[in-house]
């Protein structure tokens with residue numbers, strides 16, 4: 386029997402609150418799922434009463450907060466099973482990347498995880514997944530073998546490229562619109578170490594050094610740049626305290642000497658406030674971005690760009706209270722996957738965004754998006770649509786037009802009553 390929690394319970398607030406604090410779900414009832422049967426029971430409960438369903442693993446990717454209905458929390462379903470011979474892992478829906486990384490490492494394997502090890506592996510992958518090895522290995526979604534999912538009729542279905550190919554295709558990109566995934570088989574790659582880490586330069590200008598440098602790096606190099614206004618506070622390392630610093634994040638798949646040689650071209654730009662790039666085990670890959678681990682209220686927005694001229698970099702110079710981030714895409718991210726899926730916008734060369742602190746959407750988001758329009762593809766990346774920016778209009782931009790049309794057709798087939806509404810929403814026809 387599924388464990389349910391209602392608003393009169395002491396557990397209600399902690400269970401519904403996730404990483405993103407700018408909003409949170411306020412459902413009528415929470416199903417704290419421990420297995421697939423609990424998720425089936427939750428979906429059946431909602432369908433019988435015409436209630437809507439929201440799902441939360443860690444809360445890193447909250448889109449629309451549910452104001453009623455059913456919330457399924459999957460944090461207790463956090464197992465992972467590695468098959469070293471097949472180089473695959475079966476991942477449960479509430480499993481953070483950190484657990485997958487730890488389970489794969491003893492076998493000399495690694496998943497296509499992203500910046501923050503605390504992010505939910507399954508939801509990240511269903512949303513695309515632009516990871517630390519993305520330019521070499523593509524989207525995490527491109528390496529999925531099978532997805533087990535509870536559909537709107539409360540049935541448990543195994544979707545693979547051969548069995549239920551439409552559902553498999555739609556889940557990889559359309560994510561929560563088509564059901565609640567209860568597990569997923571992903572491929573792992575033979576990676577034990579990276580030449581990786583971060584270097585910090587004082588001020589904004591080093592963004593241009595990164596911009597020039599990435600133009601000639603091989604696919605084995607996946608990197609990004611952030612400009613961070615650090616507070617003058619004791620928890621900030623001394624060299625960064627009170628400064629606006631450029632943070633270059635490096636993940637190189639290849640011999641450490643080659644990685645060192647490549648990154649020395651960046652070091653030649655000038656003195657660093659900190660330089661912590663070295664050969665590291667993949668289990669330490671969280672140090673590359675060093676993302677916050679405590680829950681936070683923030684708003685993020687982004688543009689996908691075809692190119693990154695100096696004027697595009699300059700567009701963020703004056704946004705001194707925001708965190709700027711630019712990731713280089715391209716490489717395997719721009720190639721079609723072996724098994725087709727719904728992930729779109731493979732023509733983008735960069736993802737360029739800002740983060741503002743607090744629950745409000747500050748004017749800088751629209752200002753930057755407008756300034757970047759000349760170089761924008763017009764697309765969005767689903768995984769980077771959070772909170773107020775996870776609108777239906779933006780979700781539509783995450784897909785190529787014909788893909789979006791097919792997703793709407795399949796939404797009409799698999800979820801005609803729009804049970805799975807509280808997600809990055811794709812409406813049925």
Ligand SMILES: Cc1cc2nc3c(=O)[nH]c(=O)nc-3n(C[C@H](O)[C@H](O)[C@H](O)COP(=O)(O)OP(=O)(O)OC[C@H]3O[C@@H](n4cnc5c(N)ncnc54)[C@H](O)[C@@H]3O)c2cc1C
Pocket residue numbers: 403404440441442443444445446447448459478498499500501503504505506507508509510511512513514515516517560561562564565566567676677768769807808809
């Ligand atoms: C600090 C930080 C770093 C990040 N770094 C990266 C990165 O490097 N690369 C990248 O691609 N993305 C990155 N992201 C985005 C992240 O991948 C997405 O936000 C992802 O959806 C988070 O998944 P979650 O399970 O942790 O979050 P949740 O908020 O729990 O889930 C997000 C959404 O996924 C859907 N969902 C959750 N579980 C299921 C399920 N079982 N079945 C169907 N749908 C489900 C729901 O609609 C839910 O609202 C980052 C986000 C943060 C906050």
